[in-house]
Amino acid sequence: xxxxxxxxxxxxxxxxxxxxxxCAQDMNHEYMSWYRQDPGMGLRLIHYSxxxxxxxQGEVPNGYNVSxxxxxDFPLRLLSAAPSQTSVYFCASRQDxxxxxxxxxxxxxxxxxxx
Amino acid sequence: AQxxxxxxxxxxxxxxxxxxxxxxxxVSGNPYLFWYVQYPNRGLQFLLKYITGDxxxxxxxxxxxxxxxxxxxxxxxxxxxxxxxxxxxxxAVRLWGHNAGNMLTFGGGTRLMVKP
Numbered sequence: 001x002x003x004x005x006x007x008x009x010x011x012x013x014x015x016x017x018x019x020x021x022x023c024a025q026d027m028n029h030e031y032m033s034w035y036r037q038d039p040g041m042g043l044r045l046i047h048y049s050x051x052x053x054x055x056x057q058g059e060v061p062n063g064y065n066v067s068x069x070x071x072x073d074f075p076l077r078l079l080s081a082a083p084s085q086t087s088v089y090f091c092a093s094r095q096d097x098x099x100x101x102x103x104x105x106x107x108x109x110x111x112x113x114x115x
Numbered sequence: 116a117q118x119x120x121x122x123x124x125x126x127x128x129x130x131x132x133x134x135x136x137x138x139x140x141x142v143s144g145n146p147y148l149f150w151y152v153q154y155p156n157r158g159l160q161f162l163l164k165y166i167t168g169d170x171x172x173x174x175x176x177x178x179x180x181x182x183x184x185x186x187x188x189x190x191x192x193x194x195x196x197x198x199x200x201x202x203x204x205x206x207a208v209r210l211w212g213h214n215a216g217n218m219l220t221f222g223g224g225t226r227l228m229v230k231p
Contacts, residue, residue: 004158031218033218033219035221040124040223040224041223042119042121042205042221042222042223042224043159043205043219043221044221045218045219045220048218058218090158090159092159092219101147101164101165101166101167103149103161103164104149104161104219105161106151106158106159106160107158108157108158109156109157109158
């Protein structure tokens, strides 16, 4: 089973460039989310989706866009990269079952450097 | 609002000794609690989760966690540490209920260093 797959693993961008981080899951999970990981700050939620066609903002959404056209895919777009967006990005998915404490599954991460 | 605190940036322990990684949480309702581990250049791996009614939760790789409602804590423990346990550990929380906006809130992480 592939689980959650993120591409690319590494990326260097120049300030002002745009790019899309890809995330795909093959577990038919309803919930998907994007986090960024910065030293000493844990993981912070950028955007999330509770199903195809439904997205919402998390804690740190500025500078990022998302869409969810299918259950499997949840791409994260940087419209105009800034050095403050240098971080490690993680995609996660989870199957929500009411009353159950279901865990999230994480991708391997994308290490992004903006110069 | 919900929050998680991991008061120690790093925990050092000798191989074979017991280890504890601390986590406290703050939520307005009943919490779902998790521990994840991250090895270098890898994603987060699920270790264990709190299940209602079981204050001592057992997880992967011999880890366990003790839920204490009065102290709002969910400390991660292992009776005998291994060098291979050295990694970054994250505590996370979310609220009960079928809340569509309910994603995980993470602590800042604790680096565990186990020395031979």
